[in-house]
Amino acid sequence: MKKTSLKDIAQQAGVSTALVSYVLNGKEKETRVGEAIAHKIREIAKELNYQPNHLAKSLRSGKTYTIGLIIADISNPFFANIARVVEDEAKKNGYTVIIGSCDEHAEKSWDLLNVLINRQVDGFIIVSCEGSESQVHYLKERNIPFVLLDRHFPEIQTDFVATNNYKASYDAGIHLIQSGYSRIGIMAYKSNMYHMEERVRGYKHALRDNHIEFRDSWLKEVHFESMDSEVKTAIDEILASEQRVDAMIFATYGLAINALKYINELRLKVPSDLAIVSFGQAEVFDLYYCPITYVRQPLEMLGKTSVEFLLEKLKTPDEGMKQILMEAKLIARESSKPKPAALSG
Template identity: 45%
Template sequence: MDRKVSLKDIAQKVGVSTALVSYVLNNKRENRVSKDLAQRIREAAAEMNYRTNQVARSLKTNKTYTIGLIVSDIANPFSSGLARIIEDEAEQLQYTVIFSSSDENARKSGKLIDTLLDRQVDGLIIAPPAFSEHQVIYLQEQQVPFVLVDRYFPDLSTNYVALDNYGAAFKGVEYLINTGRRKIGMITYDSALFHLQERKRGYTAALEAHGLPANKSFLKEIDIKLEQATVENVIQSLLSGNDRVDALLFGANKIAVAGLRYISSLPVKVPEELAIVNFDETEALEFYQAPFSYIKQPLPEIGRLAIRILLDSIERNSAPTQINLEGELVHKIP
């Protein structure tokens, strides 16, 4: 078995001190080292297949350089896209991310938190499911660094990065109104999650702001364990009778995929007879030829901010940072 390359080996190859090699490879600020020298050290480490002694590093810094990430469903394009961004950002900062999915289940979320803490992660990034406030309070009591992402609980003072869901829904509905639609429906999840409640509130507020009635029969809430048949039945009811909708706001990307799958099989012209706006852009929606608009969430910014806020919390135990980012409405309706 080959002997493991040490910092001393690299130092001898480059002709510098072991301390200087450690300084550069531990990603510390290099204002005391020229860029050329830092590059030579890194190149030598790569050529010699140097690997960080993580155990020694952890003992020295009292950190494991791992982060736990709990998303709602890693199979959901939104969650997987966010996870990818967080992983890439963390890697640049020499952190490893451990992924898991709560499946919108508070009990499972609690078990995952316990497992990640047992593995001594330095902090957590969590998209919390409904009714998991007690888990967040527990983390606060235990002084575990964490950031909530995508969702948060407005009554709890925590770090979070999320979309301005109220503003995004308002913007989407207002756009439909400005294109001449007057009977606008919404299909969303029946959930206590604050971000989904905010989307519903934005939908209603936009109608009221433009003098349109908030017809209760036009707002449909379905189980978060989405089934295709349920979406089809809801859409059929919205498109039946004399008082049928002329536009739809889908409150989540998975609802949009299921809804467009069904609408594409109907003799309904989109957007002439039915205009559509949905949350999030996903690859699955590329299979549908009908033009629709969508709210684009700033995923790269959400992921980068979540990592930066978490690491700042790990280092400084600073006051909570709370950020609501603006969504971009991508217009595709003539």
């Protein structure tokens, strides 16, 4: 039972494939196909349950209506959700998305890029990982349309859609300070990715603007790959420092999860022993005995806009760069509630 093709319909109708193609693509008007025959063709197509072969279409047209979505880490619920949004938005526009996770490895990202290029995706949406600058340059050179999502490289001119991480982190810091905390630590990934640097920078400026002297021992940078062990060490150290912190910002969801587990092991009470603000939304933060204050990034908007940008780029490739920074929102919960001492002070 082979799939029915244009040819089959043409044969049954006793016409050429051209007519069938015209009719089934709604071009009967422009190409002046006869009423009767057009009707007949549609009937037969329905009867034979004709489904066009996308491969052939794409080969001919050079368009696959497929978007490659390369994500730095799909196990992160933030990215998983953003992937969903992208998929939905793309589907609405008749595009299919092929998702790949590079698990924060630039090499894997190269592989994915090549696989997807071979599959002739029309363009890419990319959550870049560290060390993938060359890939971005490659895409630019090859003139392959793409939009960077959530993370971008300030030194490379590209389209991008991202969060204002500096501001988000600054806000997180201010919030803690206003809640009465003054010795505030931050845990981030050891990385020279811009979004991560911005988060640290925002935090530092929040301290500075409130005349709190930043101390090196308050900044803990851990490696993504060995997060499990390094987080524990980092927590131990940051709590042992002579100026013991009374609050912490976690620059990512993954860090927060890991740290909270350890904090539980240590029997530390949140927020009385340690207040917490974290990046990244997830159900988990509702479920923790003390609901975690978190920075909510505009997930839906980020995803939607990235698709929008890309589709526009596909339509009119020569329009200028589109770049946007969106504001995150701090959701204040119990884990950073005003320090009792601060109320009277």
